Amino acid sequence: AIRMTQSPSSLSASTGDRVTITCRASQGISSYLAWYQQKPGKAPKLLIYAASTLQSGVPSRFSGSGSGTDFTLTISCLQSEDFATYYCQQYYSYPPWTFGQGTKVEIK
């Protein structure tokens, strides 16, 4: 199974900050990577697929990049509603589909 490793596991940031989360795959996954946002007590929500394609309705302050083994999710100007946990997930090789362990974005 492909292992997905996110860093950091958590971070503290202020509204207006630029935030970057990294996801590394244990082997190459081309661009078959998705990012999800999960708020407490809620279901995950798809933000980005194909490493850099924004899901419909997702604000443009979210962006994704990378291919192969190294990927990033960037929030260009953090808003209050962006405080949440973010997960990356590979869909290059399955089963199993595998997720990163999550990155919790907290208010500084």
Added chain:
Amino acid sequence: EVQLVESGGGLVQPGRSLRLSCTASGFTFGDYAMSWVRQAPGKGLEWVGFIRSKAYGGTTEYAASVKGRFTISRDDSKSIAYLQMNSLKTEDTAVYYCTRTYGDYEYYFDYWGQGTLVTVSS
């Protein structure tokens, strides 16, 4: 609007069975693969199982942790996906999410239900 509503969760003793349902609306259910993903309390996301659309054979895949115990099925006439869980273990305690699974060969989870909590405890 795509909606997925899970039901059937609850408290069950170890070794017993439970069946979850996922009722879909807002899209042509039969055209899509469906998956189940779970989240243990305070933990991350774990993929559980997957069923292809009938157009791609309707075949299933399972995580190693549930293979042989869990079975996914679908009723396209009712727009419902099922997760039959047998021989439940305490480590199966989690919120179970139903997801619409987008793609033809490279699949990702584009819509999620609100989840249903399964607690396995004596």
